[in-house]
Amino acid sequence: MNHQNPSQLIKDIGEQGLLQRVQRFCPQAIIGDDAAVLALQTDRSLVITTDMLVDGVHFSDVTTSPADVGWRAAAANLSDLAAMGATPVAITVALGLPGDTPVDWVEELYCGMTECLGQHCTEIVGGDICRSSIRTVAITAFGQVEPQRTIRRHGAKPGDAIVVTGVHGASRAGLELLLHREFGHSLNDRDRDALIRVHQRPQPRFDVLPILWEIVDSSISIVGMDSSDGLADAVLQICRASKVGAKLDRSLLPVPPVLTQIVSSERSIEWTLYGGEDFELVLCLPRELAEKFVKRLGNSAAIVGTITPEPNVWLTDTNHTNPDRMLSIDRGFQHFDS
């Protein structure tokens, strides 16, 4: 990074100058042609996903350093690959940037991306940089999957257990801590930092895939997706694709224990269901396999409910303290309202 000249702007070094800076983050063999060429394993299918992030909508200098923007952008795309059961191969990065963007901002963005990608042996193999009035990052990620191990959203069956990895709502709490300094003052530093870190440095769950393959025979189609848009959204999307419903048990939801220290129990349930950006996996498995999977993962996964034949998704309370609630797919979505 160019800390000798922290105020240098990209309009000072031009497109070619900036390209030279960012090409240092790419494997040298791949640079200099109209397109990147990659050899793939022959017995795998190609898996492709793409995301666009926009300044002020998906990230902000208030809550997110450029390195964290880069990490999160890479992690979100890799998480979509993990959600398909795929191993990541490479990503491309297209950037739209105003001329007054500091060169440092771009280099730190690339640092964050390559730091995340490096943990998964993945490289940036192509890109584009162009002028725009707003900072925009478009990433496309490629992975490979054995066809019989592809995880899909459709195919969940009544009686399947719904398993989720990790906790949910921590990223939402981390965001709140970044947005409102006065929030969560009762937390100790370690818990505060841990929640913020979940928001800034999410981890795509490639680590659970080998464990899944150990337990689940390749003759069984695994159903699932990631929880990038929230746990409720994941369950609703799977149910919609599978033409089934679900019952989630309120007492089994993976609420981060620390949440109840800082928000009401109702709010902690809401963040767990709808907070989003936890990038965990939500899977539907025959109950016996689900139990094996949870056991194998120790305390870092949980069965939260069951697939039902009738098509609605209910949040139930086995203690009957709270009335049953029907969950709706409209709850967690962005709208084009500006």
Next chain:
Amino acid sequence: MNHQNPSQLIKDIGEQGLLQRVQRFCPQAIIGDDAAVLALQTDRSLVITTDMLVDGVHFSDVTTSPADVGWRAAAANLSDLAAMGATPVAITVALGLPGDTPVDWVEELYCGMTECLGQHCTEIVGGDICRSSIRTVAITAFGQVEPQRTIRRHGAKPGDAIVVTGVHGASRAGLELLLHREFGHSLNDRDRDALIRVHQRPQPRFDVLPILWEIVDSSISIVGMDSSDGLADAVLQICRASKVGAKLDRSLLPVPPVLTQIVSSERSIEWTLYGGEDFELVLCLPRELAEKFVKRLGNSAAIVGTITPEPNVWLTDTNHTNPDRMLSIDRGFQHFDS
């Protein structure tokens, strides 16, 4: 398209409504998971390229209908695949859109893209739609190439003939006609429309690849790229990557004949060299093969010069009417000056 309600805006139908509209342009089997899964031919390498286009920088309602924006965006990406010798497989499309974007604009954009892609048996297999303050289109295209037939920029050898397909400068002239109504008033309607069409509906040159493979043995590495950033830029990039130079002969440049009716000879040379967006191929081949290739393509390709050992690129004049000019890589680039 929704002509019953032409003023409907995307903020009226929301992200989910818009997704449903654009998913009609994608193969149904591919919709609904976190990522698209594609089977590839096993003996090919994967070729990947990405581009971002921004309203006001790369397109404008003044010169380009949404269908043409879509066509051009798809064509530019496919041209990068053709420039590598690859066959296209699929693209992904990420859109950033203000809420007041008409739904029609988005649907017509997709119409233009799929119209271009349909000519090359290519489909849209994934995408993302998000809110942005400026219309932004990011496309990533995938192709496949037989490894020994990959066209690269490096490897041009002194003595190689420089061959270009098509004419150059027509797209630049078409843009001028769209920008300035008073320009080119001496043109007949047919010539005017033809120049505008070259600008609005460029054709990636996949058609010349089979002819190239017919003539060139797979033991010979073919060197080349497309001329999306101009003919001069392509020659300069190839020379830089190959550590050689070139002599281009002014009298051999593929100037569209009609250009001399509307601009000075000096301007027509400039547009031919630097106009850009003609999306033709610029190849370096042993002279004998280059001559065969040109003959086989009839009048739609030309040898315009020769690769030289010393590293500069010169525009020479065999008639000695004009002094020799050294071409520079800085001439044709965008800068981040706003």
